[in-house]
Amino acid sequence: MRWSALLLGLTLAGCGAPYTAPLGAFWALNAAAIPVIHRSVPDAMYSAITGRDCSIVRLDQNQTYCRPIEPPPEPPPYCTRSLANVDCWRDPA
Numbered sequence: 001m002r003w004s005a006l007l008l009g010l011t012l013a014g015c016g017a018p019y020t021a022p023l024g025a026f027w028a029l030n031a032a033a034i035p036v037i038h039r040s041v042p043d044a045m046y047s048a049i050t051g052r053d054c055s056i057v058r059l060d061q062n063q064t065y066c067r068p069i070e071p072p073p074e075p076p077p078y079c080t081r082s083l084a085n086v087d088c089w090r091d092p093a
Contacts, residue, residue: 029041034056034057038057039054039055039056040055043055054067075090078090078091
């Protein structure tokens with residue numbers, strides 16, 4: 001009886017998914033993500049955590065991994081017309 005249980009166990013050992021199946025699914029997901037969101041899955045997770053725009057595609061274009069943080073643009077001046085000329089202020093208050 002023991003031998004039959006052992007033989008049955010050995011035949012069932014090959015029924016599981018190979019250890020490379022999750023890795024293949026991960027690479028397939030990365031291959032599908034790069035044309036769609038222009039970054040891989042780890043890039044998307046890293047960008048979500050840091051709040052920066054990071055992508056392996058930028059490295060392929062000889063740029064930095066993360067897009068540099070640009071300062072916000074200056075607000076346009078507040079201008080009004082007066083008699084014969086235009087007066088402009090930075091703060092309309």
